[in-house]
Amino acid sequence: MPVVLSTVAVLPLPYGYYSFLRLAITLSAAYLAWEAYREKDAFNGWALILSMVALLFNPLMPVYLDRGSWFVIDLAVAGIFAMRWYFSVERDSEDKSGSWVCASESKQGRATDFYSVILRPDTTVERAGDLAPA
Numbered sequence: 820m821p822v823v824l825s826t827v828a829v830l831p832l833p834y835g836y837y838s839f840l841r842l843a844i845t846l847s848a849a850y851l852a853w854e855a856y857r858e859k860d861a862f863n864g865w866a867l868i869l870s871m872v873a874l875l876f877n878p879l880m881p882v883y884l885d886r887g888s889w890f891v892i893d894l895a896v897a898g899i900f901a902m903r904w905y906f907s908v909e910r911d912s913e914d915k916s917g918s919w920v921c922a923s924e925s926k927q928g929r930a931t932d933f934y935s936v937i938l939r940p941d942t943t944v945e946r947a948g949d950l951a952p953a
Contacts, residue, residue, distance in 0.1 A: 826897045841876045848873035848900075
């Protein structure tokens with residue numbers, strides 16, 4: 820959503836849209852900065868960049884720039900949100916790819932078949948490389 824809002828902001832729109840944009844971008848950037856911080860439990864690059872975006876767009880102490888500057892900033896912010904979305908989707912797809920399997924432990928401590936995973940409540944998720952060979 821922030822990508823679309825920020826991209827549309829390059830068009831000549833009423834002032835109310837830009838006020839809404841400031842609020843939406845600030846809330847989105849602040850939330851994503853907090854998530855990035857919690858993810859690594861440290862202040863990392865994403866947390867820093869998104870915090871700066873939230874400060875730039877904050878509606879309480881607005882930054883006033885000319886239209887040409889906001890044009891470039893809006894497109895840059897759209898790119899930042901798009902990159903953040905891309906990297907989070909990429910990370911999620913790696914987590915859900917074939918390198919992860921659902922496994923239930925048999926008495927020998929090895930993974931058993933798919934049906935026992937569904938039927939047994941003691942299902943665990945392990946990396947495929949960590950499973951003992953059959």
